[in-house]
Amino acid sequence: MNAPEFPSNDLSIPAEFHACFSGQRAAFLKAPDPSHAERLSDLKALSRLLKDNQAAIAKAIDTDYGGRSEFETLFGEIFASLDGLRDAQKRLARWMRPRRRGVDPLLYPGARNRLIPQPLGVVGVIVPWNYPIFLSFGPLTGALAAGNRAMVKMSENSRALVELLAGISPKYLPEDKLAFFADGGGRGPAFSSLPFDYLFFTGSGTTGRAVMANAARNLTPVTLELGGKSPAIVAPDYPIATAAERILWAKTFNAGQTCVAVDYAFVPRGSEDEFVNHCRTLFAKRYPDINGPDFTSIIDQRSYDRLTAALDDARAKGARLLNLAEGQTPDKSKRRLAPHIVLNVTPEMELMRREIFGPILPVLTYSDLQEVVDAINSRDRPLALYPFVHNAATRRFLIANTRSGGVSVNDAMLHVVQHDLPFGGVGPSGMGHYHGREGFDTFCKLRPVFEEGWISAVQTFMQPPYTRFSRRILDLMVWMKS
Incomplete structure (x- = not known):
């Protein structure tokens, strides 16, 4: 060395x-x-x-x-x-x-x-x-x-x-x-x-x-x-209640401060209110006190201010903000941030321009899954993809037509702790x-080692001066490889 x-x-x-x-x-x-x-x-x-x-x-x-x-x-x-x-x-x-x-x-x-x-x-x-x-x-x-x-x-x-x-x-x-x-x-x-x-x-x-x-x-x-903006896709055949339960877990674990957290979600058009209502009920059940020991603080004041500014930016640009901790008063001195679902989001909003890294979930609606694929492929390749789907053909379509570092099907984040699977990003979400x-x-x-055998055909037949016999041997070798 x-x-x-x-x-x-x-x-x-x-x-x-x-x-x-x-x-x-x-x-x-x-x-x-x-x-x-x-x-x-x-x-x-x-x-x-x-x-x-x-x-x-x-x-x-x-x-x-x-x-x-x-x-x-x-x-x-x-x-x-x-x-x-x-x-x-x-x-x-x-x-x-x-x-x-x-x-x-x-x-x-x-x-x-x-x-x-x-x-x-x-x-x-x-x-x-x-x-x-x-x-x-x-x-x-x-x-x-x-x-x-x-x-x-x-x-x-x-x-x-x-x-x-x-x-x-x-x-x-x-x-x-x-x-x-x-x-x-x-x-x-x-x-x-x-x-x-x-x-x-x-x-x-x-x-x-x-x-x-x-x-x-x-x-x-x-x-x-x-990192990047890892999307969840709720297919038309998948129960909204189950998807809401699993996506909310991924978005509130560590207050959303996870590189493979669901960054935004697609749900079938017309099902967004059902999704929101399930999330509200679940959050109230799981976190009766947002200031209690089970909900995690935002890491520092700079991150807290960035997240609240992103919410203000979305509100000012026409988004509909839904506070899942409604009726509770988060302790700002502890940097507890109420989880929000954000509807009517647009690409120019700060929430859609960079990774959120906090308990905020933009929810987008779709009529056709090709819309979803096109939207995902218009962005940088994410660290993770989360299709919630039962139909095998739909699952294959979503995985085959997008690219991400990894995939968890019908759940979120858990591919990271499958230790016999490699973990890593692709493109802007990482390498290796x-x-x-x-x-x-x-x-x-991984050091390659070649160990010569009992005879070296190259040393025996491929040394100069190159004769007609050498050429015939070479022609035969080329023919055998064609």
């Missing part, structure tokens, strides 16, 4: 980044191919970290949010991460095996081809604030399973959590294998400028472009998990995959 281009006098890189990167690089060079037992031990250490400290982790995330549902943290972060780690431990030996590839037995008699999965080295992981455990331990599962070392930079909105993780992590894994860092003060660009062997980023498209540009200076390969075997492969070099 060549030494990275990492000038020691680069004052823009914090000293702790320098020291950790250099230490992890040196440790990797001493042990570049960890055994199955070592990797399994690392994955189990990650699991123990989460299990031993789940109460402290939930408390830290609650502090960072100013009010985050403990149940949502335990289910959406701790359990989901442990489930992925357990799945990786079960499949790791199979993932690590060399993979046989075909070889032409006439031209290369006795030869064999293999792909050998090998660790890349030092991996960087940049984590957003909305699911700081799941979106760090997910890529870490793949990175450590593949035999790498990792540096993780958390969000500036995860200050309590990163302080906790930085303190407890060395009890489970040494810092030359795993280290957590806080954000702030320009540290983000410095982190993405390190000459990692791989860089994994989850966040907005705007920041993702900057991360990719910084990584390009070192020719560091990247996975970008971005993680989870399961694809996550393992992301953090590997």
Whole structure:
């Protein structure tokens, strides 16, 4: 491995980044191919970290949010991460095996081809604030399973959590294998400028472009998990009540601050009032007190102000706003935002121009499903697509004629926690995959190895001077391939 281009006098890189990167690089060079037992031990250490400290982790995330549902943290972060780690431990030996590839037995008699999965080295992981455990331990599962070392930079909105993780992590894994860092003060660009062997980023498209540009200076390969406006489509044959129940869950979980949340929904024309009425009834039942412990706060004042401004913009441009928490008074000091359904939306409204990332659901109506497909395809390709449909032909039509990072049929968001399925975006919603075997492969070099057999036909018959016999052999080979 060549030494990275990492000038020691680069004052823009914090000293702790320098020291950790250099230490992890040196440790990797001493042990570049960890055994199955070592990797399994690392994955189990990650699991123990989460299990031993789940109460402290939930408390830290609650502090960072100013009010985050403990149940949502335990289910959406701790359990989901442990489930992925357990799945990786079960499949790791199979993932690590060399993979046989075909070889032409006439031209290369006795030869064999293999792909050998090998660790890349030092991996960087940049984590957003909305699911700081799941979106760090997910890529870490793949990175450590593949035999790498990792540096993780958390969000500036995860200050309590990163302080906790930085303190407890060395009890489970040494810092030359795993280290957590806080954000702030320009540290983000410095982190993405390190000459990692791989860089994994989850966040907005705007920041993702900057991360990719910084990584390009070192020719560091990247996975970008971005976001976008993920639509739900309620087909005419699907019960409105069931669709409302499942879409509302996805839109209120973590107060809609989820990259794969339903961003907007299509319902058959004439059914919008039925959809709204079901959502109102469901919300009152599920959240009798929006200021209680089950509903999550908006992460910070800037995000709260952005969401309320988007509602004001929609109202001013003719939209019909329906407050699902009618009769309740959300605590603004806790940044509790009442969920809204928005009807009569138009493309120029702010709600339809960018990802919402909050408990606001625009609902559009349609008469023909081709209208829906055309509307989705006129936008950037989303991170997820949610068709609610029983008819198999309609389901095939919607999936075949649109493009998205992933699909959940008759539910929302749950494809993300199917650990044997890869997760990732497409186009503006991201590039690359993680989870399961694809996550393992992301953090590997699948190294091709050709091993010559007992005789080399090329060396025997294809060496100059090229004779008439050589040409006849070549003509025969071309004929056999035609």
